[in-house]
Amino acid sequence: MNIKHPKFLQRLTLCLGILFACDLLAFLWAEGEWFVEVGYVRIFWIRLAIQGLTGLIVVVTSLGLLGINGAIAHRNAQSAPLLEGDRSQAVDNMGIQKLAFPKNSLPLLGVGIFVVLSLLTELILPPVFQRAVVQPNELRLEQPYIQHAIASTRQAFGLSDIEVETFDPDNELTIADLNKNSQTVENIRLWDTRPLLATNRQLQRIRLYYEFPDADIDRYSLPTANGSIASQQVLIAARELDYSAVPAAAQTWVNKHLIYTHGYGFTLSPVNTARESGLPNYLVQGIEPVTIDPRIQDHIPIGKPRIYYGEITDTYVMTQTQVKELDYPSGSDNVYNTYDGRGGIGIGNFWQRLTLGKHLRD
16 A cells, blocks of 8 residues: 555545534534533624634634745745755745755654644743742733623623612611511521532432532421411422432443433421421421422422432433432332433434534543
């Protein structure tokens, strides 16, 4: 096989171009499906446009530099003497009269320069710059970027339209003030998220592969002791799946992607009350059957609280397969289920599976 044959090089270039194009299309399709799934299609197109524009600028700049270098080399080649034998073309540039390289040494020289520059820019310059320039005056140098990040975040969430007023307490709180703001006083928090989560992990975890990563504060319109409906501040904590806590012997590919797919249930408790034992006054607890306080059954309807998208979810799962998913534990046994929701990316045909398999490298 003669690799110097023009047709061989053309075919090789064509094959590499096709492979690169297929790889790029597969990547864009998979990324687009993720963005569609979470409802950020516009962000995907903006991101793609910015990346395309950046790539175009890099390509145009590189071609321009190559053109300039080619023009300089062509001009110098016309005036420089040509050395015979194992010597390449001499260069007459910037006062250098005769600079010759052994035959076939230029590619090796280029590779050597690339390696040296890579080591210099990747391993040497960044830590030196960090220690010599950034660390001595880190706050001042990073302040503009922090300010831009805060301003962009405020604009993205619409916080720039909030009016800020200075509150000056006069320390003259009266009974009339308390009666006027009775709902606020009744919702003063007694529970912090840390003791609540510690209690949940002891009483509501059920299995070691479940976790309560966080607790959030919310408000619901719930009945009060006198039968009226009022806004009640509560702490809600989701029981998520923590696959890293699954025993090592059970951490197989099938378990990770097909069986251990979701968490189940949550706890709900008021922020301002506790039981006589000091435990949270759970309005919702347990896993199945879910224990619900009779007072709130009509106000917080609960179906099958499966949690596929959680805060500690860090891997993908496949649903509606021939393998049943672990739904929740029931005593010493387990209950299994098949996902019947509409979320996720469809992989019903061979090409979708092939594309995602390549994208996930799995």
